[in-house]
Each structure stands twice: as structure tokens, then as C-alpha cells.
Amino acid sequence: xxxxxxxxxxxxxxxxxxxxxxxxxxxxxxxxxxxxxxxxxxxxxxxxxxxxxxxxxxxxxxxxxxxxxxxxxxxxxxxxxxxxxxxxxxxxxxxxxxxxxxxxxxxxxxxxxxxxxxxxxxxxxxxxxxxxxxxxxxxxxxxxxxxxxxxxxxxxxxxxxxxxxxxxxxxxxxxxxxxxxxxxxxxxxxxxxxxxxxxxxxxxxxxxxxxxxxxxxxxxxxxxxxxxxxxxxxxxxxxxxxxxxxxxxxxxxxxxxxxxxxxxxxxxxxxxxxxxxxxxxxxxxxxxxxxxxxxxxxxxxxxx
Numbered sequence: 001x002x003x004x005x006x007x008x009x010x011x012x013x014x015x016x017x018x019x020x021x022x023x024x025x026x027x028x029x030x031x032x033x034x035x036x037x038x039x040x041x042x043x044x045x046x047x048x049x050x051x052x053x054x055x056x057x058x059x060x061x062x063x064x065x066x067x068x069x070x071x072x073x074x075x076x077x078x079x080x081x082x083x084x085x086x087x088x089x090x091x092x093x094x095x096x097x098x099x100x101x102x103x104x105x106x107x108x109x110x111x112x113x114x115x116x117x118x119x120x121x122x123x124x125x126x127x128x129x130x131x132x133x134x135x136x137x138x139x140x141x142x143x144x145x146x147x148x149x150x151x152x153x154x155x156x157x158x159x160x161x162x163x164x165x166x167x168x169x170x171x172x173x174x175x176x177x178x179x180x181x182x183x184x185x186x187x188x189x190x191x192x193x194x195x196x197x198x199x200x201x202x203x204x205x206x207x208x209x210x211x212x213x214x215x216x217x218x219x220x221x222x223x224x225x226x227x228x229x230x231x232x233x234x235x236x237x238x239x240x241x242x243x244x245x246x247x248x249x250x251x252x253x254x255x256x257x258x259x260x261x262x263x264x265x266x267x268x269x270x271x272x273x274x275x276x277x278x279x280x281x282x283x284x285x286x287x288x289x290x291x292x293x294x295x296x297x298x299x300x301x302x303x304x
Contacts, residue, residue: 024049024205029079050203054220061226063209100164104175110149125167136162153180172206217295
């Protein structure tokens with residue numbers, strides 16, 4: 001017999017939509033439906049400026065829809081998202097100039113040369129310079145005179161990253177940005193993510209949706225887990241790592257606050273995910289074993 005207590009929202013960071021002027025992004029009850037299917041259901045969180053949010057979930061959890069809703073690219077049936085205080089459904093030019101976005105499957109004008117495409121989009125932003133464009137293109141080994149239609153999948157992904165970052169945005173939103181990159185390309189992307197001019201007035205904020213959990217674990221300051229369109233877990237990465245534990249017991253733990261998930265394994269033992277802010281470790285039964293979880297292990301504990 002398996003028992004599985006419902007997963008409640010766990011938070012240890014800014015979560016209230018009214019939580020202040022320092023939030024770069026606020027999702028206040030964002031709900032999206034496609035026909036009769038609810039893709040996002042009452043998603044709520046707020047991300048402080050300078051944070052890097054890793055968005056995690058299984059295929060179909062709503063990750064791509066969430067990123068697009070934050071940018072105002074899909075309509076919501078309830079709730080709203082705000083970027084730097086501006087409603088995402090009506091972003092003004094001031095906020096748009098601060099954004100960089102990489103879609104999961106970017107589409108380009110294939111007949112243009114790489115340098116022509118970069119300049120075409122870059123010149124729309126006040127902070128863009130040709131020097132910055134060429135510097136990033138060289139760093140990501142892009143042949144600027146090659147026509148876009150001749151690029152490999154990995155080269156197209158590198159092009160999308162340069163497009164998003166060439167105008168020095170304050171807020172980056174990336175949907176699977178490194179899925180087609182080789183290890184060196186992933187390394188260069190992660191390094192670039194944290195390079196910032198010391199004189200820059202605004203800390204870099206980023207949202208990254210990715211199945212490459214090792215990369216997210218290296219860079220994320222905050223984590224958001226989605227499950228069937230709902231927020232399963234949200235908080236600061238260090239806080240979650242400190243307070244969430246996997247507990248193995250001979251018998252199931254009572255269903256109560258602090259026991260987030262409990263499943264019987266093939267060997268007869270019970271594995272439970274607990275939050276020690278709601279359930280003191282000292283109250284666990286004799287013989288229980290307890291261990292902290294990495295990001296991949298936490299993902300498995302929530303979804304396995």
C-alpha cells in the first residue's frame with residue numbers, strides 16, 4: 001500500500017505579491033488555460049532582484065507556459081505577472097529594453113547572415129553596441145558571415161544566447177538554453193551568466209528552465225518546482241537544501257504538517273520527504289535514518 005500526502009506550497013523566500021519594491025518578478029495567481037485544460041493554476045511567487053531562479057518540473061508541468069506568461073506572450077484567465085512593477089500584458093519600452101529571452105525552439109530569419117540578424121535585433125536596444133555583438137559572437141564561436149539557415153542546432157542555440165545577451169539586459173529568461181550545447185558551450189554560457197560590469201547599476205536577475213539539473217544546482221539561488229501547473233515547491237536553494245530531508249523508516253510516518261511525501265519502497269521501507277521547519281527531527285521514530293538531498297535527489301523525491 002502506498003500513501004502520498006498532498007504536497008503543499010513550501011516557501012522560504014519572498015512569496016507575497018505585495019512583498020516589496022525589490023522584486024524583479026511577481027507572479028500573482030497566474031492561471032492559463034488552453035481550451036478545457038488548465039496549464040497553470042494559481043501560480044504565485046516573487047523573485048528578488050539579483051536572484052537566479054531555476055524552474056524545474058517534468059515534461060508537461062507548465063514550465064514553458066510559465067515563462068511565456070511572465071513575458072506576456074500567452075494570455076492569462078486569472079491573475080497577473082509583473083516585471084519591475086510593470087504588468088507583463090502591457091510591457092512598456094523601458095522594461096522591454098531590460099529583457100533578454102531565449103525560447104525553447106527559437107525561430108530566425110534563415111536568409112540573413114548571423115551578423116545581420118544580430119544587428120537587426122540589437123539596434124532596437126539603447127545599450128547595444130556592435131563591439132559587444134562581435135565580442136559575444138567570437139566567444140560563442142559563431143561564424144558571423146554564415147547564413148542562419150546553415151547553422152547546426154547547437155550553433156542556433158548559441159546564436160539565441162548572443163541575441164538575448166548582446167544588449168546587456170537586467171533580466172534574462174531562458175527556456176532550456178543549453179540543451180543543444182556541447183560541454184564547452186554550456187561552460188561558456190554559465191560563465192557569461194555571472195559576468196557583470198562592476199559599474200552596472202542593476203544586479204542581473206535570471207530565470208532558467210532546464211532539465212540539466214547539475215547546471216542549475218551550480219548557478220541557481222532560488223528554485224521553483226512545478227507539477228501539473230501548480231507550484232510544488234519554491235524557495236531559496238540554500239534554505240531548501242538545509243531544511244528538506246529524506247527520511248527512511250520501517251513504518252509510515254503519520255500524515256501531518258511537515259511530511260511532504262511518503263512512499264513505500266520495494267524493500268518494504270518507507271521513504272518520506274520532510275521539512276524540519278514543520279516537523280522536528282527529534283520527533284522521528286527510533287531507527288529512522290535521515291539525509292539531505294541534492295537537486296536531482298529532491299526532484300526524484302517529489303516526482304518519483
